Amino acid sequence: MNRSRKTAAVVLAVLLVALSLFFVGFSAAEAGHDCAGDSCPVCECMAFANRVLKTVAKVAAVSAASAVFAALLICIGREDTAFLRKNTLVSWKVKLSN
Numbered sequence: 001m002n003r004s005r006k007t008a009a010v011v012l013a014v015l016l017v018a019l020s021l022f023f024v025g026f027s028a029a030e031a032g033h034d035c036a037g038d039s040c041p042v043c044e045c046m047a048f049a050n051r052v053l054k055t056v057a058k059v060a061a062v063s064a065a066s067a068v069f070a071a072l073l074i075c076i077g078r079e080d081t082a083f084l085r086k087n088t089l090v091s092w093k094v095k096l097s098n
């Protein structure tokens with residue numbers, strides 16, 4: 001990953017964390033508000049915050065699963081290339097000859 005992609009990934013992660021903290025703080029601060037009923041704007045904002053937090057949680061879960069999967073593939077790839085480098089047809093022929 002080059003430097004600009006790393007920077008973009010870090011900025012995106014910081015924005016997601018800041019957004020999540022903002023919505024958690026908003027929901028906590030407005031939990032005991034004087035509700036105006038069905039069309040309460042605070043309740044609508046809290047519902048929006050909950051939807052955003054659920055989406056952020058899903059994105060984080062998918063990202064973590066993708067990172068684990070990528071790490072697994074990298075480990076498997078390294079094992080395969082090491083196996084191929086150690087065991088060639090010529091090396092097996094040499095082993096059989098000795």
Ligand SMILES: [Zn+2]
Pocket residue numbers: 033034035036037040041042043044
């Ligand atoms: Zn309300």
